[in-house]
Amino acid sequence: MNPVQHENPPVSEDEKLLHSMGYAQELSRRMSGFSNFAISFSIICILAGGITAFPSGLSAGGGAAIGIGWPVGALFAAIVAAAMAQIASAYPTAGGLYHWASILGGKGLGWVTAWINLLGLIFVVASVNFGVYDPFFKTLVAPLLGINPDKLTWTEQTLFIGGITLSQAWLNHMGIKITSKLTDISGYLIFAVSTVLTVSLLVYAKGPLDFSRLVQFTNYTGADGSAWPKMDNSVMVFLAGLLLTVYTLTGYDASAHTSEETQHAAHNVPKGIIRSVLWSALFGYIMICTFVLVMPDMAAGVKSGMGFLDLLLSTLPAPLKAALGISIFLCNYLCGLACLTSTSRMMYAFARDGGLPFSHQLKQVHATHRTPVLAIWVSAILAIAATLYGDAFLVLSTACAVLLYISYVLPTAAGFFAEGRSWTHKGPFSLGAASKPIALLATLGGGVLAFVGMQPPNEKVLYITIALLVVLMFFWFVLGVRKTFKGPPVGERIERHQAHIKEIESVLNES
Template sequence: MEETTTSGYATAFPRVLRRFALFAIAFSVVSITTGIFVNYAYGLTTLGPAAVWLWPVAAVGQILVVLVLAELAGHMPLAGANYQWSARLVGTRFGYAVGSLGVLYGAVGLPGIALIGLAPLTATVLGLDATDTTLLLVIAVLAIVLAYLVNIIRVQWAARVNNLAVFAEIVGTVVLSVVVLALWAHGHASTPDGGHGLGFLTTTNPGTPLADGIVGGALIGIFTLVGFEAAADMAEEAVDARRTVPRAMIAAAVISGVLGLVALIGFTVAIPDLAAVEASPVPLAAIAGYWLGPVLTKVFLVIVVFSMFALLVVAAASNSRLLFAMARDGLLPASTAMARVHPRTATPVTALVVSLIVCLLLLGYGTLDGQAFTVLVGATALVPYLAYLLTLGGYLARRRRLRTDGGSGFELGRAALPVATLALVWLVVVVAALSLPDAFRAADYVVLGGIALAGLWYVAVLRRRLRDGTAGLPDTTPTTTVVEAG
């Protein structure tokens, strides 16, 4: 049985996503396979093998964050999660600021994964030229369009892709790392490094200042362990959302943290030649290739490609639900059209199409100026943490506003204040690490530019809409409880 929230909205989606599907959504958008594969080189070349021990630091910090967000999801299981939570705790204008960061994050992050991660790997698997920018653009466009088509047709199709991705993530990262580690244990004495023990995991790069190395090493986990609230973005399509969504978010964060550490230790201990692996553009592929040979390594790359595609699918769903949620409250251009759900497919088709067009435009811009795209993608590391920081700040300031009339499937109780405070401290540290160093200065300007665009829309149009009541949250006076089969 499913009890709807007293949110002031008419039911827009059928509730078809059950517990495992919600977990798969959160787990796939975190995607330890994608995150470790893309970011491992940075940590290895800055701090060295010791970077693996900063992964659990990031995992613990993000678990603190997810615990707070899970409580919010239990109270307010609504599409466009961070926007809705912030708006209902603090106010529509504050929610608009948080939601705008989410729109920026989705618009750049999805094409970034497609062009920088999925496209060159797909070309490599197919034996094509992975340096051909035109070819990479074609692959990225096809992957993005396909990911959005899956979502347009029916949300259950997207759920099936992500259900498979759970097993692909585990096999392609954790199982592979264990196999590689076992092969290393059997034949490590014959490696170019002459074999090394677990003490190798404490090795640091002497050429990098320790402070810079720590930041660089931590980025493996910081870049990867985000997005678990995607399950909450799909809350209006979830069965028993108040209970299943918070548990899916927590499970995804904890399991990703544990399995990611196992994978990092396995791959790092199995490094056959540190200098060669550090010089490789794809260190994990170099490690796997040494121990498994070309055929099994290609199988590994296929699994990674599928994991990245699954991430595109769930990111497309999450992006469109945020646009839908903000449009439903009249906060965006073309709000009336984007707030519609197609009666046959039960998906927000217009929001999906708008999100697709924005992604393709940014993809084209990034391809014309590769350096600009690298900067844009770098900005997406900072944006989600800013959104988390604002949401956590709103939670601490206005937690007593949490409504209890509909019940909640997850409560922190007396642990709420210490957990939220520690999570806020963690987020302040991460935001500082991602914005203060000179290496991230260009990305800072991109974020400021995105905020400026959101501010321009607010001043030019949205402020008037909010003032005359044509935009903003609906009346949330409790209504008759609706019960539907689950």
């Protein structure tokens, strides 16, 4: 086989592979390899999680939670990403995690994975857009517009979050072309803004930089302004600091969810997953280490909480601070846009197999824009509803990370047991002999990261997870969903779908 053709198969090969899994090419396959990387990189967005979750890391183990904790957490995330990338290469479909778990572990595991992943994605949209408002709009942009942040109420908050979420839904509605162009810009913007922010803080830093801060372990739990109650166990304090990494380095399943819109998906999707994590880990580490190094006083930084960024930016000239504030705000808006894209594709894919109420409506694709329009708008409305909860950001930001990592672990663990048995087909990206060790480490590492997110004061996340599992088991066993839900097409069902696939594509192409 010609090696060039193997690396860059013609687009028709994508459709052929999708047909072989029993699905029609309904969505528009217009995303390049870079666009697939950019959508995950935009969701990870170190200028979102790296800033909003920074106080949780600093107020746990101090500088060591950043200098040592971030690389440890990033290693876990990279291992999980590698395991997911291998499965994504073999099964490049929208709603990837649900599809993988179903094929490798059975339709029951797939159904549970789908609900956990979908709820986690809705919480991601909600938490990111909540963060767009507070702290980024209130702290950085509102003063530039002459608005007193102290006078903004719950009503303004709700209207603002609702407005930006609906605007993101409209952009998604209009087609993947405009969305991918915006997330491409977001990818470049994150690189540029994080670099300018880092360099600016170093240039205008007051006093010499003390690099020993990055390895100094100080237990700030229970201190004034700390995100954590008092803990005496140093191991638990260190693990608590990993929440910074858990919340920031997540959302890279977006590359998988947009598989059916990505050219040469079996090659580009695994690359998008892995590269988004590695580049985010590198640039994020440099940026947050800079925060620690230029902070005038560590205890004061802990006490300031989310105000730490405004505290650091106050050392910069006013025009530079304003430019960075607006740029960070824009990056976070585009992060929310990408999150909504990922969520709607998961909802569409699950509805396509009849896994949701009103599945027939939610799986419909607009004939002109080739987007799952109802899934987009329902995702947006659910995300807005989630922000109405009083303590929304803390619960949403932690819950989304925990639920997503649980949904990452389930198909990975299923792949560990299925490999060499029911799973014999690998895609172009294969881990080879390292496959099972990496899957095992990914399962354990993802479990640790999810465990961290359930620690007090985030015990509400544990309650949400338990409640969700109880409800899912009730529907599956008591209400008989296990008898009515068929899951992804397999075996003879794929063959029976072929005529229907041609009919669906013919109708869309004629529209």
